[in-house]
Amino acid sequence: MPTPTDAAGSEPGAAASSAPTPVIEFVDVEKSFGNNVVLKDLNFQVARGERVTLIGPSGSGKTTILRLVMTLEELTGGYIYIDGQPLTHHKRDGKRVPVSKKEQKRLRTRIGMVFQQFNLFPNMTVLENIIEAPIHVLGRSKKDAIAKAHSLLEQVGLPEKADSHPSSLSGGQQQRVAIARALAMDPEILLLDEVTSALDPEVVDDVLNILREVADTTNVTMLIVTHEMGFARDVSHKVMMFDGGHVVEEGPPDKIFTNPEQERTRKFLSAVLGH
Amino acid sequence: MEFFEDWPQYFEVVINWSDRLMAGLWTTIQLTLFGGLLAFVVAVTLGLLAGSPHRWMRIPARILIEFFRGISLVVLLFWLMFVLPQIWMRNPDLPFRDLVYNTFLLGVIALGVNYGAYGAEAVRASLTTVPSGQWEATTALSMSWPHKMRRIIFPQAWALMLPSLANLWVHLLKGSAIAYIMPFVSDFTAELNQLRRPTDIWFSHAFIGLIVYFLLALILTIFMQALEARAKHKLGRGPSLKEILSPAPKAVVPEGSGVKIADSEQEAAGAGSAPAKPEGGVR
């Protein structure tokens, strides 16, 4: 099992205390849907280049955390900082003040996300899916965008599918295109929400291997939600166990998976690992 | 029967009047085309506004939609024809004076605004039917609102809204017949009505009218179905137009005559019968 290469030069899990600004920081985050408080007083940090896996029972709020970072959900309390800059609100005179839409958009271009259901655009070919945002959002030249798209398609093993329509691809192939589409934006932060849950078991490894390679060859910060514990163990520097909107326990994967401190974590792991 | 005895005479009259009938037909076609064009612009504008997350855009759009749908086409027409010009009569210096007296233009506006308001509901509903995952993906790629609308959301909603818009267009064609009561608008129905004078043959002039309107509606429907097939094909669902039209034995021809006129549109029929199942997460 390859040990994760630590791109940030800091020990996994040591981000909280190290001097450089964390690339993601949650401060007293609270998220509720109506009366249902899903996250409360949530504090954690992710260092640049760190790969963090969130585990926990269903409904514990893992997806919600990723969606908050992607600004797909509205933050109802607290603050999220991306590279030290407030993502949705900042604190001024003790009050929460929303940041400008422009500022939010600027930060958002540094974040990419891969969805459980792929969400490729059905009205575009594979290539068009990949180059659309780099050209029209980042302002890259069409030529550069296409060249990059082809090299990414190469990387995800689908060089011949550039002109296909998403509907003609299998689930595994669609997810690989979705990964290429997210990477084409050169994100500093990549959010992966159960990216293999909608796939047939035999193609899961194809997708995971591509993500392993991305992890090995780049220093993109990753926030991962997955039920594939082997994958989590391979790629992450840190595992955080959630329950009831709190971090129950966090630590390096080897420790969490083999020797968790909390009873709650042990129970959860034995349930998902089936022993 | 009288009708069959008089048939030769009747035929002659139609021939004699064919020039005027053709002119009337041309007016009806123009009313349908220009009215349809205006209705489309109104539908897309109000539909996008009504689907906006901002109250200050949504609420005025809703009011306009409900107003122009709720008020009857005929009332709208009379209002434009009799009440609107009074503003110009009171203020003779206002510009565009000629336009207010142009009854053809007023007819186009009444048709466009009335059916456009129905169409707005179809546009709004079809936007909410685009899966929330598509909206989320555009956010994850930091696309601006105009960009995602133009390139991602609208093209997908397009295929969904086309059947409703097609039905509305046929409704508009049928509604345009009322324009014959307007002075100076000699559309097909008006010219037919003129025919009654020399013929004196009961109901046959109207029967001709029914057939011509039916043919027009049929042409509209087929055209819109071709558009819909093309839109679906672009989303990777269904065969391309070429495949449909090719005479190959495997061609996918809808059952029966090849034309589906099943008018299962409900959204044309009143407020809020949106076909959509809203999926939330829309921004």
Added chain:
Amino acid sequence: MILNLTQAAEIDDPSMVDEEEVRRSPFWDWDFAFDAFPDIFMAFLEVTLLVTVIGSLLAAVLGLVIAILIMVLPKPLAWLVRWVANFIRMTPIVVQLIFVFWAFVWMDALTIGIIVFGVHYATYMSEVYRAGIESVPRGQWEATTALSMSAGRTWRKVVIPQALRSTVPSLGNYAISMFKDTPFLLVIGVAEMVTVAGERGAPVFRTTEVYTIAGLLFLAASYPTAVLINRLEKRLAYAH
């Protein structure tokens, strides 16, 4: 310049209006509005609502008959019924009114109006019923076969009750649609609301009040009904 069928269809040329007269009179005259309202409202109750209610009932029944005929008749006949229905659906009510008016000259115009509206909208409603009938699961038909139920009993006791429930909102929406189409009746001289409004306004060159009142009455009646139907539709959707 137009040959009018009746007095009612006579539309004044707006440019013939005496502009001086208009300029001297107020844009809106409350006294006249209150004066004209009762007549317009009576026409609304006596003609517009009457045609809508009876026409909708007729359409609801006839629509079901058409839908069932198309399903049970042998192929060529069903095909014929379907295309006659398509024909009626795809042609203007205005022309249909004129056609029937001259085909059945002895008939009273109001009756003709109700029949034409009823038949025209029946062709729409038959589509709604068809969709409703098609949404009855296959298993239900198979169950009636397994129970050796007669065809008539199957339709009456199993299919129609299930098909009808989901069709109620659509039928309501078509009723609203018909309501807003009733002014078309002016082409055959029925004194419906808009005609009466015009008759009240024309002699005194006052059109603002009467047509505004007519429009507001349409809004006031159709919008709340539409909202109610929308609620009903949502409730039915949840019930499934």
